[in-house]
Amino acid sequence: MDMDFAGALSPANLKYMMHGLGVTLEVAVWSIVLSFLLANLIAVLRYARIPVLSQILFVFVEIVRNLPLLLIIFFMFFAVPDVLKINITPIQAAIAALTIFESAMISEIIRGGLNSIPKGQIEAGRSSGLTYVQTLRYIVLPQALRKMVPPLVSQFISLLKDTSLAIIISLEELLRTTQIVYSQKMSYVFPALIFAALVYFVINYSLSLVAGRLEKRFNV
Amino acid sequence: MKKTWKKALSLFLVSSVAALTLVGCGSSSSDSSSKSGDTGSKTGTVSSATLDAIKQRGKLVAGVKYDTNLFGLKDPASGTVSGFDIDIAHALAKDILGDENKVEFKEVTSKTRIPMLDKGDIDVIIATMTITEDRKKQVNFSDVYFKAGQSLLVKQGSDIKSIDDLKGKKVLAVKGSTSVTNIKQKAPDAQVLEFDTYADAFTALKAGKGDTLTTDNAILMGMSQQDPSFVLTGGLFTDEPYGIASKKGDDEFTKYLNTFLKKINDNGDYATIYKKWFKEDPKK
Amino acid sequence: MIDFTILTDHFQEYMDGFLTTIESSALALLGCLILGTIIAVFRISPIKPLRWFGTAYVEFLRNIPVLITVFLFYAGGPVLHLNLSGFASGTIGLAVYTSAFVAEAIRAGINAVPKGQMEAGRSSGLSYIQTMRYIVLPQAFKIVIPPIGNQCINLIKNSATLGAVAGLDLMYQADIINSETFDVFSTYIFVGIFYLVLTIPLSLLFSYIERRLNRAY
Secondary structure (H helix, E strand, O other), X not given: OOOOHHXXXXXXXXXXXXXXXXXXXXXXXXXXXXXXXHHHHHHHHHHOOOOOHXXXXXXXXXXXXXXXXXXXXXXXXXXXXXXXXXXXXXXXXXXXXXXXXHHHHHHHHHHHHHHOOOHHHHHHHHHOOOOHHHHHHHHHHHHHHXXXXXXXXXXXXXXXXXXXXXXXXXOOOHHHHHHHHHOOOHHHHHHHHHHHHHHHHHHHHHHHHHHHHHHHHHOO | OHHHHHHHHHHHHXXXXXHHXXXXXHHHHHOOOOXXXXXXXXXXXXXXXXXXXXXXXXXXXXXXXXXXXXXXXXXOOOOOEEOHHHHHHHHHHHHHHOOOOOEEEEEOOOOOHHHHHHHOOOOEEOOOOEOOHHHHOOEEEEEEEEEEOEEEEEEXXXXXXXXXXXXXXXXXXXXXXXXXXXXXXXXXXXXXXXXOOHHHHHHHHHOOOOOEEEEEHHHHHHHHHHOOOEEEEOOOOOOEEEEEEEEOOOHHHHHHHHXXXXXXXXOOHHHHHHHHHHOOOOOO | OOOHHHHHXXXXXXXXXXXXXXXXXXXXXXXXXXXXXXXXXXXXXXXXXXXXXXHHXXXXXXXXXXXXXXXXXXXXXXHHOOOOOHHHHHHHHHHHHHHHHHHHHHHHHHHHOOHHHHHHHHHOOOOHHXXXXXXXXXXXXXXXXXXXXXXXXXXXXXXXXXXXXXXXXXXXXXXXXXXXXXXXXXXXHHHHHHHHHXXXXXXXXXXXXXXXXXXXX
């Protein structure tokens, strides 16, 4: 079996794959921001043990994190718009699906962090005149977030990798563009896949290095 | 222990409601980025909703293949899609909007094209789509604009010479295509493996994952052209008339499409496009 | 809204896919536990090249998408003179990918038990094996079980990638069913329920074990 690295990674093919990388990053950044916000909301609501609402959220989180993301992406693109009579593009569907899935995963990380803060701190906050929300906002959450940096970063890395699953709805992200490139010739398959793997690796590994630095700086 | 069981029980009770929860939450986060579609525009009864939408938007949105040589193939270098289906879409855009470039292409696969049309992502499917009775229940079809027939693609020197040689062989095909139904009927002893796209299926054939790939001859010709070590065999064993699909129920638009097809047939545009891709005059 | 006749009409296809998903997940789980243990041993071994290999293996696989490992074994297989079916390459790809995470979990578990404990065990008259068996491993186990449980569930969820290489799993069968029913919503709702039937009891089981372990030691 021959491998044609020069052909597979010709300037034209590279340019096309970098276009795919752009889409991957766009989806990842939006999903990270949105899922982080949604996850905080879910985690705080569950932590506060609001009746009914926290039970509903419990069920939501358990169901979503026990389903394959691939299925959620597919469903988000084909079934949800049909039922809701709305129209969404592949990139919007990918962002929405990743946001839902990752917010369930991330909310568990945040809840774990919140639960690791001794309850006495809340009482201390309350008795020094802060409201419950203020105590959460200024005392509990900042401490919890600091503890959560390492698992959060690994979750964000997972998210970036998982954007590749949007290949199932023909989103032209990095892996889909790689596939289009390697379907030109059999000798392109291995080189193109290895190249894509290295691109993901470089981005994610750098992220984990940055996380390591952050962790040291917070020094918890 | 007891608590765990209670939790388990409640979880199973709600798992049937899971669908609703998922959908509910889906809407809340998806509408942050989505525009609401205008599927049910209520204009006069005579005119076509699809046609109105295209004119209002100022462009035609066509669902085409991105991975099928000769019909719709994306060139990584230029980023453009080209092929027979693509040129038909250009001609349609010119007919509706007076400018052949007022068309946007979206990639569809055999698996995704009907849902995408249903959802209103695309106005028409011009994507090597065979007209069948089953599909007529889902979409409206125009008259036939291309006549294909199912055939087999094999590695040169393969011992498969016809559809009768498929016993115990691995046959590669594409999900949601008519070729799958046909081959299961005509060669029930073959093992059929289905892929999302023609490119995936062809890559699998090249990688030795199957003995033959089956679909319409015109698509197979495109593959054989890309890699001449693969050849067509076994002749044609079905008729696959391609039609342009549009939204179910918009009969006015279907009439429009038929008039359009007749027009390009009469003025010679169709023959020009056909010759450009298949290097011969269209069969009568 | 949900068409239950799809489930009854295509029950055989759903079951075929479901069983294939279970089979692939079980094989991949076994594979990733074995591979992961070997790599974990490499990573704490005193021999430098083994440690380097272990680190490179874990870091590379942890940072690439699971679909790439599956595609590498499938479409890239011929380069290594392997011609694997969709099922085989999917299962191997899953096992290799997950083994990196398993290796990390095991390494973290062993490292978490202070070295002094081994010495203490030995000096109180226990043999090396007895110390491992009664002192070190139970503690390491407690730390290792929750992340391994998570990986097990991730593995089942990731097995849906088999559908992309004609792996005959639940996702693949669903695509086939959908091409006959044209009802995306109902067809895939049942797929979701099939996955939940697998993953939810397992995640309950793992959190139960986790709580038991926390109480026991």
